[in-house]
């Protein structure tokens with residue numbers, strides 16, 4: 291293949307694959323690390339801030355990093371079907387990779403709480419979509435149970451190959467910066483990605499690719515912040531539906547990562563999330579989904595604790611196009627409709 295071959299080929303020696311693993315790839319990974327000077331200016335103190343824009347993966351989220359691994363390994367093991375619970379992105383990614391690998395994809399989603407773009411993707415990719423009267427946590431319990439009793443492979447992040455793939459996000463950050471950042475800010479829902487990034491940084495550190503490890507700062511939505519509260523949340527609520535999760539599966543791994551790195555978990559309100567979401571788009575030209583903006587909202591909340599001159603990376607986990615409803619509803623741009631198609635009229639409205 292010409293150009294970037296996808297992350298399994300690129301990071302093969304760090305991943306549990308062999309010559310006989312059938313690689314199912316959409317050439318995911320290699321996403322840009324973009325400087326965000328207007329965010330850095332708010333933080334001040336000569337701090338450098340970058341976003342890892344993982345919304346530019348093939349299905350529009352970081353899930354593709356995990357899914358190329360999970361689906362390739364499922365295929366290697368002869369699976370004919372995969373199943374997952376999802377707030378939306380996992381379902382889109384599982385559907386794309388499973389269908390490309392010639393498998394059926396069953397996805398359980400919380401009815402009414404999945405952003406439109408994600409649902410559209412799962413359907414068009416050819417998943418069998420089952421919307422349940424219950425939230426993500428309940429859906430995850432069900433698919434875990436079903437994968438034990440039926441011939442179907444679970445591809446949620448409790449599948450260890452998912453985190454193996456997702457750790458490559460950390461590799462790419464180090465490969466570009468030449469070292470690990472001082473801080474890594476990341477949204478947390480089911481807590482798989484923060485665990486995967488930590489794994490990646492530690493593995494690269496051991497391999498001599500970086501000489502330090504970042505402080506892992508996980509940000510949850512205030513209405514869905516079990517790791518901040520220290521207890522599961524029975525009825526999680528947030529505008530950031532991707533992280534509307536009350537009982538994260540990777541609780542222990544994420545807690546260990548935060549502790550070992552002297553990081554921690556903090557809650558950001560929906561208003562803080564929306565402010566960061568609009569700021570990234572309107573000042574930096576970067577359109578992410580609300581859940582992703584939690585990483586930048588979190589950085590801005592704790593900016594006084596960032597040391598002078600530090601390098602900070604915020605992970606933008608998903609593309610803004612995933613959730614057009616929220617964008618339209620919460621944009622503060624002027625949108626005038628029903629205008630006469632007349633230059634003079636338009637000039638008057640613009641104020642020329």
Ligand code: F0G
Pocket residue numbers: 351353375376377378379380381447477478479480481482483484532533579581582607608
């Ligand atoms: N950001 C986005 C855009 C997500 O879709 C998710 C999780 C997260 C952050 C949190 O990552 O769960 O590893 O802590 N989405 C899952 C899904 C739950 O089903 O798509 P996490």
